[in-house]
Amino acid sequence: MTDRTSSLPPSPPRPDSAPARSWWGWGALDQALPDAECASLAALVPGAAGSPLPIPSIASLDLPAVRVSAPAALAHLVSSAPADRAAHTYGKAFRDVVRALYGDMAAAPDLVARPQDERDVVDLLDWAAGADVAVVPYGAGSSVVGGVEYRAGEQSGVLSLDLSGLDRVLEIDRISRAARIQAGVLGPDLESQLRPHGLTLRHFPQSFAFSTLGGWLATRAGGHYATLHTHIDDLVKSLRVVTPSGVSQSLRVPGSGAGPSPDRLFLGSEGTLGIITEAWMRLQDRPSHKASASVVFERFPAAVEAVRAIAQSGLHPANCRLLDPGEAALSGVAAGGGSVLVLGVESAYGPVEGRLAELVALARDHGGSPVEEASGDGDSAAGTWRSAFLRMPYLRDGLARMSVISETFETACTWDRFPALYEAVHRDVGAAVQKVTGTAGLINCRFTHVYPDGPAPYFTVIAPGRHGAEVAMWDEIKAAAMEVLGEQGATVTHHHAVGRDHRPGYDRQRPEPFALALRAAKQALDPAGILNPGVLFDAATA
Amino acid sequence: MTDRTSSLPPSPPRPDSAPARSWWGWGALDQALPDAECASLAALVPGAAGSPLPIPSIASLDLPAVRVSAPAALAHLVSSAPADRAAHTYGKAFRDVVRALYGDMAAAPDLVARPQDERDVVDLLDWAAGADVAVVPYGAGSSVVGGVEYRAGEQSGVLSLDLSGLDRVLEIDRISRAARIQAGVLGPDLESQLRPHGLTLRHFPQSFAFSTLGGWLATRAGGHYATLHTHIDDLVKSLRVVTPSGVSQSLRVPGSGAGPSPDRLFLGSEGTLGIITEAWMRLQDRPSHKASASVVFERFPAAVEAVRAIAQSGLHPANCRLLDPGEAALSGVAAGGGSVLVLGVESAYGPVEGRLAELVALARDHGGSPVEEASGDGDSAAGTWRSAFLRMPYLRDGLARMSVISETFETACTWDRFPALYEAVHRDVGAAVQKVTGTAGLINCRFTHVYPDGPAPYFTVIAPGRHGAEVAMWDEIKAAAMEVLGEQGATVTHHHAVGRDHRPGYDRQRPEPFALALRAAKQALDPAGILNPGVLFDAATA
Incomplete structure (x- = not known):
């Protein structure tokens, strides 16, 4: 620690005004859908019926x-x-x-x-x-x-x-734009501690309000932004990890070529190798310039090509979210079978309208039609999308109470493989949905992130379930999804992590020599095998 | 492999026109300095004298x-x-x-x-x-x-x-801009195989002509470009590695959050865990727009602040090479104690003059004076620098023949720590040079890479050595350098790797629990301990 960084005084006790958290569902208790809304939402799903499952009391x-x-x-x-x-x-x-x-x-x-x-x-x-x-x-x-x-x-x-008690920003290095942060801090609390310094981590996963820095690091979270440094992996400078075999503290430097990266072993270790307690994170100045636009495409393949051109252009849009026709219709963004591309550009340095114009021009070159923005704040398309996006888990809970299967799976693949993957998902997961639910259901797709070498497609499945059989029904659909991803050479997870549910696909994807090395590392760091048994490794391995 | 990628036919046998390689020194035999040039170069070093060491014959x-x-x-x-x-x-x-x-x-x-x-x-x-x-x-x-x-x-x-026999590009995926490449290919051979497809790996370390893809991967090489994706780590999609415990093949996807990254274990493993035989690499379209500029600063600290502002601006210059007064004088770029910043911008997509102007404006805001470019090709400052840069190892060999110590060391640190590091290097390494050589010698610095959170400073030391004692003299200076880097919280190596020479600094820097994990991984993959003993691990560990 040098005199160019400032250690921060302890924050005052957090006011007790944070909304109570749901023990059974997503987020804040007071945001859950009332029974009537659950029913009216489910009424939009062909084949769904009945009344909402009651929420049990803790005492019961x-x-x-x-x-x-x-x-x-x-x-x-x-x-x-x-x-x-x-x-x-x-x-x-x-x-x-x-x-x-x-x-x-x-x-x-x-x-x-x-x-x-x-x-x-x-x-x-x-x-x-x-x-x-x-x-x-x-x-x-x-x-x-x-x-x-x-x-x-x-x-x-x-x-x-x-780990929610470890919720403080401990030190800020304004010169290098970095902070030493405890791992248990929630997204909003982290940002509110950085805001007085004009800085932001700028990592906004959908779970932002109800997930922590340590969780993001342990699961290699993907942020809201579509390109460039959106993965938490890219924002880490160093990690502090408590393992049963000692505390690991890596060196805080902007880059190092000294052997395999210590941090990269713990990133994605999902609590199986140690407990991340602190990290030095790269921060950014808060963006002062923003602009966004929407572009509609009649043909989805043309939209995919447009997005590929954008991803390979080096223009690095902050948002580049492509919704396929089903997803666009469901979000109410476009009717009539069109696909919608939401583009956004941000900068803390200077105006971004020129870059947005270049991006829109690229989309137009590939057959897209820009939509006129009604609002003048330059951020309305992205803003509308973001509100809906953050509301989705609550809607999912409302559908769950109506026994409606409503779930997602996500992946990443190279551009050359995407058309076949998209088709195979609709065919094979569609067949599973039909078999399990007796209806076609909805299978929608959007791109959450795009890379020069491929997209990260995110699929949503909605179909009526049967009371008491919801989990088994979803598990059968999910098994079909994992199968098709494996067959198509796509990853079992782009940013949802492995946990216990993705073990079959993960075990197939992980190279066996790497598995040998990782098991040996696990044995060295956690000889008693107490850390998150069953995640990444068989419980018996440890 | 899908039908969207093209497997390439075997290349014709390479013509025997490649220049013969030096067995004792850098690069091509015919580029070595003649004796007279060695002597006249050494005459510029105060305290150097004598005649060039003869080059022994192989037979002797x-x-x-x-x-x-x-x-x-x-x-x-x-x-x-x-x-x-x-x-x-x-x-x-x-x-x-x-x-x-x-x-x-x-x-x-x-x-x-x-x-x-x-x-x-x-x-x-x-x-x-x-x-x-x-x-x-x-x-x-x-x-x-x-x-x-x-x-x-x-x-x-x-x-x-x-591994030089494994020198082919095997497959190209033009859509995803990627190629499957054998690890033993030299830089120029790789680029010449990609050029017909309009693609480039765009990874140009100083050693480019005489180093291989596999070497870059195994040592986490840094490329020529100053910002953004310049490390080979960021250009890898998947690796194929032969280990004594089996062949590891990772999945080729643009991003994956499935557990700790298999590739990141092998990147930087320096041949101790396995032999990298192939990699799928991210490629780029060949840049069609380039522009560069030079800016002179009277005060080095002001230049450092300018570079920090540029590194944190999000403008991502391809070149951002700051030479301190000694380095600028040695390169003949600026006399009179000024520091020189060489800026370059490249794009395969569109004009870059606007971005260059923004960069120059930032430099000017911090007290820099732009230098008028004589040439109209927009690439002269960078081009001049690059030629000198590629010639440097040959000059080093010429000096070595004159018993002149001429060597470099490099690191990375956060911006807040750089001023103290720069001062400590001049003080402590300067003292070592004085003690060992009896002269002040030259200790120069340039930034090879810059990050939002800190620079990668690269130091050159030139001082007269004594016939027969050159290695011991340098080793003492190098020990002082490793000591000062450790004390100042800077990495023991940014892109030169650990090898055997950096073990003392590396062992101190590597967190002990990570060392435990890595040793266990080594034992699992290389149970007989035959792979590059002494690198990263004690030979006895394996």
Whole structure:
């Protein structure tokens, strides 16, 4: 630490005004859809019927008996309260929400720990390793891949390690535009601590409000921006990780060619190799110039070609979100079978209208028709999209209460393979939806990120489910999706991580020599095998 | 492989017109300085004297006896000819060249193998593992950190594995702008195979003409460009690696969040975990628009601030090379104590003059004075610099023949730490030069790469050495440099890699839990410990 950086005084205690969090569904409790809205939303889905599943009370839940207890010295950090255990049982996938609604709490952790500093994390790991207690790291629980749900069953107990107490920006280096940040901070709290310094991490995944820096790092999160440095991987300078074999602190430098990157081993390790407690992150000046535009295409293949040209142009749009006809219709952005491309450009340095014009020209060259912007703030298309985007998980929960299957899967592939992938998904996942639900359902696609060498397509599936069978139905559709991604040479996940749900596709995709090396690294760092058993590795491996 | 990619027919045999390579020094034999030029160059160094060291003939070299022989099935791939062994003994650091000139061949490999395909690599590794023969991967031998020099001494023999036979571009995906390329291809051969397709890898390290794709990948090479995607790490889509425990092939996708990146384990592994045989690489359209400018600053600190502003502007110059007063004077770019900033902008998409003007304006805001360009080709400042840059290793060899210490070291640090680092290097390395050589010598600095969070400073040291003591003298100066980098929180290497020479600084910098994990991975992939012993790991670790 040099005198050019400033260590920050402790923040005042956070006011208790943050809205209460839902234990069973997404986000804030007061944002959940009322029963009537659930029903009217489901009425738009052909084949859906019935009335909303009731939300069980915590008191009514049948939680398994607590099998372990923390030693006296750690007791003040640990809770076995039913509300804590219930809220830490699942992530926020469709199958998680449905199981919570049905009161299925078999996977509940015995204890929830809330360390207040790194020493607490070390002490909790020491105790867990000695007591054969599995440790499931928990940021804000937004996993949609079973990343925070213990399923292995071999340990004597399960501790959910909730890192939300580590929520401070500790140090800011304004000159190098970087900050040392605790891993448990939620997106909005992080940004509010950076704002007085005119800086931003500028990492906005859809889960932003209910996910943490540590979770983003452990799962290699993708941000909202379509191109350039959007992955959290690219924003990291150094990591501090508590492992059962010691604390790992990498050097804070802008670039280093000294051997394989230590940080890249922990990025994506999903809590299996250690607990990320702090990171030095690259920050940016807050963008002062923004502009956006929408372009409609009659033909989806032409839109794909336009996006490829843009992705390969070096113009680096902040947004480049292509909605296929189904997705455009569902979002209410375009009717009549058109595809919509939302473009956005941002800069903290200077005007961006010229760059936006170049991007729109490229889209026009490929047959796109720019849509006139009504608003004058230069950000309306992106803004409209963003509001809808952030509202989606709440709508998903409303549909889940109506037994409507509403879920997503995502991937990335090279441009040469995308047309075949798109067709195969509609054919094979479509067949699975038809078989499982007896309806065609909806299978929509958008690009969340685009690279010079390929897009990251994100698929949404909506179809009526049957009361009590929702999870099994989705699992069958998801298995078909994982199969088709593997067949088409696309990754099993672009930014949702592996968790437990993606293990079949991941195990197939991961090169076997790399798996050997990773298992050996796991054994070296976590010899007792307590860290998030079942994620990335078989529980028995550790 | 899909029908959107094209597999290429085998290239015709390469004409024998490539200039003969120097076995003792840098590059092409016919580019070495004549004796008279060596002497007149050394005359510019205060304290240097004498006549050039003679270049020993291969026949005069005292090579150690060959201890092992390959089995009959592999004999056609293997040579024990003195010329082969001598040329594969060292890399191309100052200390390597000097030792070669003195005929010190104690480290010579027993054998040099030239596999022609991946099967050959597998067979050679199988034999070596069974016969306790160390394998030192060799691309074109441009290491300046002892990366290709066997020093461990525990194995029964040493095989230099020369991958130059794997020199083809195998497949091109024009749509996704990518190619599958064999690892042993030299820079110019790679570009000449891509050129007919209008594509380029656009990775131009200083060693470009005499280094290979596999070497760049194994050592995490830095390219010529100052910002954005200049590291080879960022240009990789997937790797194929032969390890003693099997062949690792990662999935070719533009992005994946499926666990820790397999490629990132092998990038920077410097031949200790496996032999990279192929990679899918991201390509670019060849830039059609270029512009460059030079800006002079009276005060170096002001120039540093200008570069920081540029690095943080998001304007992404292709070149942003700052020369401190000593470096500018040495290059003949500016006299009188000024610092020089060379800026360049490139695009395959559209005109770049506007962006260059913005960059120059930023430099001017910080006190810089733009220099009028004489040439009209828009590329003269960068071009002049580039020619001198590529000539430098030959000049270094000329000085080495005059016992003049002429060597570099490089690093990266955050902006907040750079002023203290710059001062400490001049103080502490300056003191070492004074102590060792009895003269002040020259210690110059330039930035090779700049990031929003810090620069990559590259230091050149020139001082008179004493006949017979050159290596020991440099080693003492280098030890001081490694010490000061560690103290100042700068990396031991930004793009020269670790090899054997940087082990002390690397061992201090590498977090211990990561070292545990990496050693375990090494043990899993290379159980016999034959791969490049002494690099990254103690030879005994394996």
